[in-house]
Amino acid sequence: MLEFGIATVLLIGTILIGFPIAFSIGITTVIYILMTNPANISAIPIRMFSGINSFTLMALPLFMLAAEIMIRTGISSKLFDFVRITRFGKKRGGLAYVNILVSTIFGSISGAALSDIAGLGAVELQAMDEDGYDKGFSCAVTAASSIQSPLIPPSNVAILYAGTMALSVGAVLYAGLIPGLLLAFGEMAYVKLNSKKFPMHEKEYTKEEKKDIRKRGLIAMGMPLIILIGITAGIVTPTEAAAVAVLYALIVGIFVFHNLTLEMVISSLKAAGKTTANLFIITSLSAVFAWAIGVENIPAQLTAFMMSVTESKYVMLLIINLIFLIVGMWMETSAAILLFVPILAPMVTTMGVHPVHFAVIVILNLTVGLITPPVGVVLYAVANVGKEKFETVVKSTMPFILMGFALVLLLTYVPEFCLFLPRIMGFL
Template sequence: MIWILILVFVLGLILRFPIAFALGLACLSYLVVKGIPLIIMPIKMYSGIDVFVLLSVPGFIMAGNLMNHGGLTDKIIAFCNHVLGHIRGGLSLVNIGASMLFAGISGTAISDTASMGSIMIPAMKKEGYDTDFSCAVTAASSTVGPIIPPSVPMIIAATLSGLSVGKLFLAGALPGLLLGVGLLVAAYVISKRKKYPKHKRSSLNEVFHGFVDTFWALLMTFIILYGIIGGIFTPTEASIVAVAYALVIGLFVYKKLNFKNIQVVLLDSMKTSASLMVLVGFANLFGYILITEQIPQTISNEILGFTTNKYVVLLLINLLLILVGTFMETIAALLILFPILLKVALAVDVDPIHFAVIAVLNLIIGLTTPPVGVCLFVASSIGKISIGAVSKAGFPFLLVSLVVLVLVTLFPSLSLWLPGLFMD
């Protein structure tokens, strides 16, 4: 009967249902056909979201929205412009650098593309950058944030596996920085070849004042990481600290927040958080059905029956996750596939922390993979240009991302060194 579940789910995706609704409808169809009491739906959905660490997700989403509306994001962009603006193609470098500093607090790569793209794409077009390049840089830069801590996808991975959130945050730091630097190099090379504009070099005084203006925005990430790694507060408590901090800075330091835009922040955060929690609930029900039908065990046996070589297994998993990430949002794909594939990885002695970083990196790269990478759609809609043009312009950035993925896969120390240094 598992074919009913898969068929209805795929049909829902083809009809462009929201993924949560496609999952829910697929699960409902399966339960009805199998004659299973429908009371199992709310029970399994509630058990999926009744996890303490998941309370941090709404907090980080709201903190990101407060950063956007409270002027913290603008300060980060301005500081990056002081540091990088004088280099050829400086605004493209600012785009990537700001995403690295923003660090994905807004939630996901898609929301990063939307929030940063609404600011950076029009600014780059105005200064003479090609529209396709502007959109491609924005989509590519959005893949950095969810790797560099704090990261909502890492929190989801920790929830699904019981791994330490702090360790996963640290594990993503070096791969995220490596990806960011690689994208910076690619943007610079392209900008130099196309002779994109550069600004006048900022004075040391301007850089210093830019840093002072940005200090409060940058301090937020430090407080979150130090608090979690140092055992001062849990990830859930850290998200509340982030909200309180962003609120205070936005109200009293940058003075960009007011009653009206706080209402907008609350509404946007509630809508995003609710959609994610519904998705988590349906995904837990979906996972329960898969386990009942012994699908994880079947997939594991098929892969391990084909090969037990660790690197071949990781290659197969990489190909699968990039393909899935092309069609599906990161968190949805993690919820469905991560528990299944983690068992396969553990069977060939892959460290679970290392595998979590590989999985998140794969799925995020998939969001910028043609022909239907979701971040490409978001960027192209902001830039009002075809997704084909954005895909073509984004190929060098995709190539860089794949090189970083290969390095992270082959060298576990890139993921495991920092957790081992600070938390073992």
């Protein structure tokens, strides 16, 4: 146990000083094995392979590739114009509504908050700047609306969680839909309550422009709908749905938008390959770390310790919420899931928390952490794109952060918000 404690301190220390997550996990696990039983070093490649030997995880690189292709075809600007010509774009504060709605839709394609910022941030901030919105507020609503992405299906984060913990992919995907929409509705309610502060400027389009915008917008929204319908109806597995998504993105880019070139496909492959390689290295090395956790019987010991502190699962969930919120400020979402969920999930399941309910709580905490100072990587990303001071962005984002905290508590203590849809869909 002492050896594992030393390895854990080394892991935390290397992460805090800026080591890549994969290297931190790999180095500390090797040190642990050398301290305990050097003969076990031969188990590392076996455990690494078993960690990524999953049919479900095969969907991740394909979803990432589909998202990269769709982003390069300019889907973000097409979705932005599509929502802008609706009634929301004509209200006072219309572009704030549009920002939230587009990020909610785009999130079902990109599946990650930072991808939302990269694909949509510049478009949204430029349009709001031209219409005279306060820059701090524009950055705040752009940052806040991006955290729906990991919740709205099909979500790469949800698929990773399901694959890691051997849960139904469909159940975890649909469990995040209502929470993601609640987050979007809460943000829109805040805009409504403060609408008098915002400008009203409706951009004019001709009938032909509106017709073209509607066509392109509906086509762009087709990909997530095809994926969800295919998985729900049992027509395709998540991995097959990911392959269909890539084919759909290629067809749309080549034959509908007419702007997808070979160079763009190659750059999409490179970007998806780089992201996948990084994620799979973390996943494989996390599997070795999880093996060390099992050898030391950490989940059982942690359960016993936490039960000595409190026997209430509600108090336990509150403590775990704080842990994941803090972790989410400092660590990339996927890495945090791979490192911490295998330790904590068995404990909360033993206390009667549904595994799918816990999945949504974890994902929401980690994503709210992305916009929570002092770190909040999404805040830094938005401040960089919007060329605004970090402290100004933080101040303007505080109402949305508090909204995120409130939703975390609501979902924690009312699990039906997470379990209702998967249950009626037949996944639970």
